Amino acid sequence: MLAGSAAVGIGLALLLALVVVPEDADQGISQRIFYIHVPIALTAYFCFGLGAWKALLLLWRGDDRHDLESYVAIHQGTIFGALTLITGSIWARASWGVWWTWSSNQLVLFLVLFLFYCAYFMLRFSLEDGPRRARSSAVYALFGVVLIPVSFLAIRLANDFIHPTVFTREGPQMTALMFTTFCVSWAAVTLLAYVFYRVELAGKRLDLRLRELREDLA
């Protein structure tokens, strides 16, 4: 049912974003990517936050279930983070003719976070399954969520001396229709992410259970 509503949501969002909303005067058709790109970015943040929350629960309550939940949330966040970078890059190309710009605070922040969370998977890969891996991953996830605001501040400062030119993203004020489209899209992407999260979590839990049963039989 959730999956169904997610599919409907995404369909509706795409319809609104691509067809219904009038083309932006300044940026043209590329501005439509905004309706996808920003919700994806926000969803990535949300996933990282969820991962950190589950990590905190793991450390606080000592319940092993939270390890997998944290891992899957961060996995989703990383996927959406990669999508953020891709859609952001497309938007940059469409708007300013470059595939990448260091002036875009959001893009740079996501690059740093993407690196950080990729290292999360390297960490998990190098430790054996067990309390050590669960706890180290959880601590790392907490570091990630603290890194987000600190990095943001740092990158904003950094733009002072890295690039004198500033690309503005601020377009005209959003009309009610644009705002609605944005909200619909945001809700749809978040829902989609949540559905992915539940599906992956269920899949991994099943996998774990199967393995346990196999071993008990052996």
Next chain:
Amino acid sequence: MNYLSDVVALTAKDLRVELRARDTLPAMLLFVLAILVVFHFALPAGADDDAAYGLLWVAIVFTALLGLARAWVAEQEHGVLDGLVLAPCDRSTIWLGKTLATLAFLLAVQVVALPAFALLFAPLDATALVGVLLADAGICAVGSLMAAMAVAGRSREVLLPLLVLPLAIPLVIGGVGAAVSPEGGRYLLLLALYDAVFAVLSWASFEYVVTEQT
């Protein structure tokens, strides 16, 4: 207070071990000097001072990584960390002792490396130096925690830089900004914020990294 005396005992232990073994400090010193020479050839002919500051920070980060790796691999190799974890002291004292010792080594190396840099490349003013101090503290604090994580698994030599480098980015921004920007003070504030936040986080979470149960 027991906590402080534990930290002192552990820091003293690390300093004493290094003084006897004498393998980390010379390696770090040689490494940073070699990097500076490489930088001279890496920088294009017309490069201005600002580029040099950037490279200085790369040198600092990698030298710190070298020091951190050596500090922790030894503990894990002979399993001595277990002995400390078993003791009734608060586990965060282990982290603090190691952080302070690594910081001491980094500072000792910089006493030579920074004047060398100023001589060969570009001058360093007070703001830049305070930036170096603050960033050193940040890197050692965060690095000690990450090293404890990395060292428990395999491919630890590769994993440690991967874990630390993204976290070091705000520090590099702060350090270079402090050296280069006319508003250096803002970058020092950034560094101080980073240190405060991440040191507390590292201090509080170390226990969870070296134990399997509370």
Next chain:
Amino acid sequence: MIRARGLEKRYGRKRVLAALDFDVACGGVALVIGPNGSGKTTLLRLFSRLAAPSRGTLSVEVDRSKIGYLGHEPLVYRELTALENLDLYGRLYRIPERRERIGMLLERFGLWDDRGVRVASYSRGMTQRLALCRALLHEPELVILDEPYAALDVAGAALLDRELGSLAGERTLVVATHDPDRLAELATDRLVLA
């Protein structure tokens, strides 16, 4: 003192200990016997709380400040002297009258003359004796020894026999060993791992 029910420990996919039920009474001497790779070290690490069980329950009714552990590794710093090593642990374990206790233990284990020498230059037997000093330094109520006789020569083994003899009954001992006959008279419980 120690109670294990359905104890299981897994490292990654490998199950090292399976469904263990075991009790050690206060003041008892438990022998853990088994060939290499049977999980003796893992079990002792679980008892000392260095590792956590994957499944099952394990209760060790003593605070970690009262556990003395001798592992496969001697857990001493090679660059420091015996005195410095024991002094460090003495501080961390908050031993009253640290110097006297250290001196006494070093003498008992025949290391007094070499107390100022770096452990790196010790023989394996001496290092093992130092490790025993470290394990017993704080007069632990629960003494966990993982193959303590390994690397000891005849004289060292005799020292250890005497030490264990005096500890048995007063403290709880858990000893993993290849050679069960050695401690046969002292043992109150045995656990054989396949």
